[in-house]
Amino acid sequence: xxxxxxxxxxxxxxxxxxxxxxxxxxxxxxxxxxxxxxxxxxxxxxxxxxxxxxxxxxxxxxxxxxxxxxxxxxxxxxxxxxxxxxxxxxxxxxxxxxxxxxxxxxxxxxxxxxxxxxxxxxxxxxxxxxxxxxxxxxxxxxxxxxxxxxxxxxxxxxxxxxxxxxxxxxxxxxxxxxxxxxxxxxxxxxxxxxxxxxxxxxxxxxxxxxxxxxxxxxxxxxxxxxxxxxxxxxxxxxxxxxxxxxxxxxxxxxxxxxxxxxxxxxxxxxxxxx
Amino acid sequence: xxxxxxxxxxxxxxxxxxxxxxxxxxxxxxxxxxxxxxxxxxxxxxxxxxxxxxxxxxxxxxxxxxxxxxxxxxxxxxxxxxxxxxxxxxxxxxxxxxxxxxxxxxxxxxxxxxxxxxxxxxxxxxxxxxxxxxxxxxxxxxxxxxxxxxxxxxxxxxxxxxxxxxxxxxxxxxxxxxxxxxxxxxxxxxxxxxxxxxxxxxxxxxxxxxxxxxxxxxxxxxxxxxxxxxxxxxxxxxxxxxxxxxxxxxxxxxxxxxxxxxxxxxxxxxxxxxxxxxxxxxxxxxxxxxxxxxxxxxxxxxxxxxxxxxxxxxxxxxx
Numbered sequence: 001x002x003x004x005x006x007x008x009x010x011x012x013x014x015x016x017x018x019x020x021x022x023x024x025x026x027x028x029x030x031x032x033x034x035x036x037x038x039x040x041x042x043x044x045x046x047x048x049x050x051x052x053x054x055x056x057x058x059x060x061x062x063x064x065x066x067x068x069x070x071x072x073x074x075x076x077x078x079x080x081x082x083x084x085x086x087x088x089x090x091x092x093x094x095x096x097x098x099x100x101x102x103x104x105x106x107x108x109x110x111x112x113x114x115x116x117x118x119x120x121x122x123x124x125x126x127x128x129x130x131x132x133x134x135x136x137x138x139x140x141x142x143x144x145x146x147x148x149x150x151x152x153x154x155x156x157x158x159x160x161x162x163x164x165x166x167x168x169x170x171x172x173x174x175x176x177x178x179x180x181x182x183x184x185x186x187x188x189x190x191x192x193x194x195x196x197x198x199x200x201x202x203x204x205x206x207x208x209x210x211x212x213x214x215x216x217x218x219x220x221x222x223x224x225x226x227x228x229x230x231x232x233x234x235x236x237x238x239x240x241x242x243x244x245x246x247x248x249x250x251x252x253x254x255x256x257x258x259x260x261x262x263x264x265x266x267x268x269x270x271x272x273x274x
Numbered sequence: 275x276x277x278x279x280x281x282x283x284x285x286x287x288x289x290x291x292x293x294x295x296x297x298x299x300x301x302x303x304x305x306x307x308x309x310x311x312x313x314x315x316x317x318x319x320x321x322x323x324x325x326x327x328x329x330x331x332x333x334x335x336x337x338x339x340x341x342x343x344x345x346x347x348x349x350x351x352x353x354x355x356x357x358x359x360x361x362x363x364x365x366x367x368x369x370x371x372x373x374x375x376x377x378x379x380x381x382x383x384x385x386x387x388x389x390x391x392x393x394x395x396x397x398x399x400x401x402x403x404x405x406x407x408x409x410x411x412x413x414x415x416x417x418x419x420x421x422x423x424x425x426x427x428x429x430x431x432x433x434x435x436x437x438x439x440x441x442x443x444x445x446x447x448x449x450x451x452x453x454x455x456x457x458x459x460x461x462x463x464x465x466x467x468x469x470x471x472x473x474x475x476x477x478x479x480x481x482x483x484x485x486x487x488x489x490x491x492x493x494x495x496x497x498x499x500x501x502x503x504x505x506x507x508x509x510x511x512x513x514x515x516x517x518x519x520x521x522x523x524x525x526x527x528x529x530x531x532x533x534x535x536x537x538x539x540x541x542x543x544x545x546x547x548x549x550x551x552x553x554x555x556x557x558x559x560x561x562x563x564x565x566x567x568x569x570x571x572x573x574x575x576x577x578x579x580x581x582x583x584x585x586x587x588x589x590x591x592x593x
Contacts, residue, residue, distance in 0.1 A: 112377040125345020155338035
């Protein structure tokens, strides 16, 4: 896709995820908007995964550690044809598979997540299996900066470096806000790049809401042979909707009808001015 | 107190676990052991030497151990995540719940040196909660093989199962419950009747079955006929067998190297009560208190998890 087409996709994804959050009256709005561009680039430009090859042992794997921003994942998976988009009308409804976190009952989801600090260890095991089987697939996991204090992440980071998992890429959606307050005020994990480096990872930083920059950097994987890769993606929570950007309450705030209309209007304007 | 089991010629179930895994790995390169600096205590050093490609070491990091195991299992590996039961089922409980059970990654979770195997090392090293914790988690079987035969069969069954399973072993040498088990079939969820008698039903699991068997022999000399069952699978419980045997006896005793809360005894009691089968009933296990200090046999004897203790409970319950 051209950069313009990718940007269009991101805006469309944002509109859709807001639509389904409003309909469900629930969702993790701000974080879904911050990671939309990352998911867009991964699924449309980087990963070898599709409904056709999803049961193939050679497919690339995506494990969403920050499971709560599932709305972004669901709209991307629907767009890729893993399930009909209208299924999302049942989001968070009685007996729907489309719940507020990723589950394997939804086609295209690799692992059930939701508790934080779980994605990376599973991704490490998946990457070790790839090495053992001499497969060429890559394993991607998306983490939030708010989940960096989970100790299991750092246990897994050690194992990934120990096993030289250059088929593994962690992406940290560093939107700098979590449910209580700015991440730096809750438990400061900066300087994050130095932490990952000292754990033996190859680190790159990028504007995580810049699709062209994301694409360029993810095409370079692995950043160093024999090392796992981490992308610290600097993003804006609530990206794309001016009144949500950087505002804490939109962590899991649901827009009112009027707010939703305003958001769609803004996103439509962005589409027109691309 | 003196050790009650003549242990000299016998192997620990843990040793049988290791031998069985090696045997399976000879023809199956998908068998993978994952360890957290636990290959020594898990008796997996020979396995690691023989199959260096089939052992994944994560260091002392149990949460990571389970997550990594889940990832490997999702790629078709037959994973045996091996770590002391005390750490594995407490520190990594959330990973067992989410990454294995909820995600349906068919890992074999191997809790070694379980119960009070570590004896005088104290409560940090005891696992008296694992049955209770895991029984309450959907989509994982809870299994404690009693003797070497059950252990080997359980490992084989686990390797060929597509379901998550928790297997727990001690490190004490265990005599066989039957001289010849050649015609027997092992199946998860199917209890194993060791001897039959209509006075008292003794239901054990793991390494408590043997002292129950010894108690039955003692009681026999006194004219009391006991049925002894190895209820190796605590979940799913063999309720068909339980109902049949409970109906035939005058009293029921369960024996487990676990808290009296939430384990085998309460599982049996719950089923029987709801089924309308009421018999004098006693759960022998570790009570809800600071566990007495001492060796494994000291602790087990203290709480009546012994030939004498079980026989005495039976006498009391029958009078």
